[in-house]
Amino acid sequence: MTDKAPSDPSRHEDVDPTGLAAGRPAEGLMDVGASEPIERPGLHHWRESTITDPDLNDRGGVFFAAIEMTRMPMILTDPNRDDNPIVFANKAFLDLTGYEEEEILGRNCRFLQGAQTDRNAVSELRDAVQSKSAIALELLNYRRDGTPFWNAVFIGPVYDTDGHLRYFFASQLDVTRRRNTEQNYRQAQKMESIGQLTAGLAHDFNNLLQVVNGNLELVAATQDPERVKRYVAAAQSAAERGAKLTRQLLAFARKTRLEPRPVDLTQLVSEFSELMESAVNRQVEIHLSLRRGLAPVVVDADQLEMALLNVVNNARDAMPDGGLVTVSTLPLRLDDDAADRDLPPGDYIVLQVEDQGQGMSADVLERAAEPFFTTKGVGKGTGLGLAMASGFVRQSGGRLEIDSEAGRGTTIRMMFPVLAPDRFTATDRPEHTPVNAIVDDGSAPHVLVVEDNEEVLAIAREILESAGYVVSTAFSGDEALRFFDASHSDKRVDLLFTDLVMPGGMNGLVLADAITERDPSVSVLMTTGYNEELVINGTRARGTDVLSKPYRRSELLDRVSQALNRRGEGGGRRRRSEFGAVQA
Ligand SMILES: Cc1cc2nc3c(=O)[nH]c(=O)nc-3n(C[C@H](O)[C@H](O)[C@H](O)COP(=O)(O)O)c2cc1C
Ligand SMILES: Nc1ncnc2c1ncn2[C@@H]1O[C@H](COP(=O)(O)OP(=O)(O)OP(=O)(O)O)[C@@H](O)[C@H]1O
Ligand SMILES: [Mg+2]
Secondary structure, X not given: OOEOOOOOHHHOOEEOOOOOEEEEEOOOOOOOHHHOOOOOOOOOOEEEEEEOOOOOOOOOOHHHHHHHHOOOOEEEEOOOOOOOOEEEEOHHHHHHHOOOHHHHOOOOHHHHOOOOOOHHHHHHHHHHHHOOOEEEEEEEEEOOOOOEEEEEEEEEEXXXXXXXXEEEEEEOOEOHHHHHHHHHHHHHHHHHHHHHHHHHHHHHHHHHHHHHHHHHHHXXXXXXXXXXXXXXXXXXXXXXXXXXXXXXXXXXXXOOOOOOEEEXXXXXXXXXXXXXHHXXXXXXXXXXXXXXXXXXXXXXXXXXXXXXXHHHHHHHHHOOOOEEEEEEEEEEEEOHHHHHHOOOOEEEEEEEXXXXXXXXXXXXXXXXXXXXXXXXXXXXXXXXXXXXXXXHHHHOOOEEEEEEOOOOOEEEEEEEEEOOHHHOOOOOOOOOOOOOOOOOOOOOOEEEEEOOOHHHHXXXXXXXXXXXXXXXXXXXXXXXXXXXXXXXXXXXXXXXXXXXXXXXXXXXXXXXXHHHHHOOOOEEEEEEOOOOHHHHHHHHHHXXXXXXXXXXXXXXXXXXXHHHHOOOOOOOOOOOOOOOOOOO
């Protein structure tokens, strides 16, 4: 944008043969991208000039009249005077800014700036003025009455024939209306995306509900046990798909309950390669280019596999006639370039997937990671693959980047921060214990289930009772605590299984504290539908075990028996890991 001024006026190309004034054409160099105020490349106007008569008082000619008649604000400043003050301002400048001439002559132009003016833009101006370069940019300025406006400023140096800098010339233009229109347009696009998201969600869930309800109705209408089995299986599989859909959406919203642990990306990818192979068809070849000895990153391995699979599936879809997909791992150090990537400086590991497919046009690229954005036609894509992957990577403290051009293939880079070794102590993942039926010899463990949703409570009770547990229930923390105080002495509660977020004053964490304060040997298992602040901040600090909803029967029973087995180890609760979730 800026260009060094030549102090040698003979380099000026637009030389008037009579030797009056000369200039160097802008040649499109002063354009501020798409926001150029003259709406087309400025080729001929001068970006710097040389004058033979530096006198400001010669105001008799038509050119001076033109300057005073134009609606384009213009000023001159004198860089040879202290602080480069305004020495001339035309009438349009007074109209634009609302000042009187005597209020501005002798002052530096920075009086137009204010609280919301972008400081980076100001330092660009400062650098240009200091280096005597021409510059064009837009920044927020304020009128005399305090109203803000977007000012498209152009500044260029004016030399005398000896090559001395005599003035700076500037023109200004109020481009507020155009900027507002652009902002409204972006806002409208955002609303459209939200509409699309809601509609997509409603559409997919309606289909799933249709299947679930339809099959349940069929169950109610038949006596044939074989049919019942079939209908139930169909309903279950639809509900499973619904659960998968919400998992992807939560990942997009960066609200997944992550179980991060140190992972060697190279090892993870090589172990996962068979599954990737089976996901692509035979014409697509997967090539691995994996760096050994990489520092571990702390991520949720299952989620990472899901993200990788989504990206590899996209590569497959982009190459219907086959081709090569290269999956690589490599280290990356970010220093000065970190801010551009919206990441803190430091060491990262990159998981990269490159394909030779059809690539994306600029519009597709811009929206590819939006949820429900798909170009794959009805029934083929849900548009959640990249949304999930980018949400997950972001939630893991990293960044997903897409490089793609129509016809040129696509490269997806998932960058994860390397954590300093002392930031993480080894995680003990819950060891898998098989579901044990409880023998009811009067010693069956007593589980207190606390859940504000009636149906969810009924299901938990049903599952636990059918496995032989003795179950008591409460709808709120207060109710649970009253029950505990009244009955724990004769009928001991062995495990508190509570929802994390409940209406009323007492959430699951507060309840668990109150109960373990009364009896530290009571085990605690929490459950939640998503990663509320509470989960991130509360359970991480305590290392509480949390079961995500929706949970399957076997998951609930596994986790309940694990929690009960842990009784006595560290007072009923123990630290599962230092990290319940990485940064959102
Ligand atoms: C000819 C000329 C015109 C300028 N016009 C404006 C302007 O319209 N609005 C503005 O915010 N700054 C304008 N500036 C920039 C400020 O005068 C000043 O250079 C800038 O604030 C950076 O310097 P500072 O950090 O000392 O304030 C202009 C500068 C020159 C030389
Ligand atoms: N590797 C790629 N090459 C070309 N286009 C891609 C690639 N990856 C994604 N896209 C484009 O981005 C869109 C969104 O991708 P995303 O994975 O989010 O959804 P989808 O693949 O359409 O559906 P889903 O993954 O949910 O089945 C795709 O429809 C496609 O247009
Ligand atoms: Mg996809």
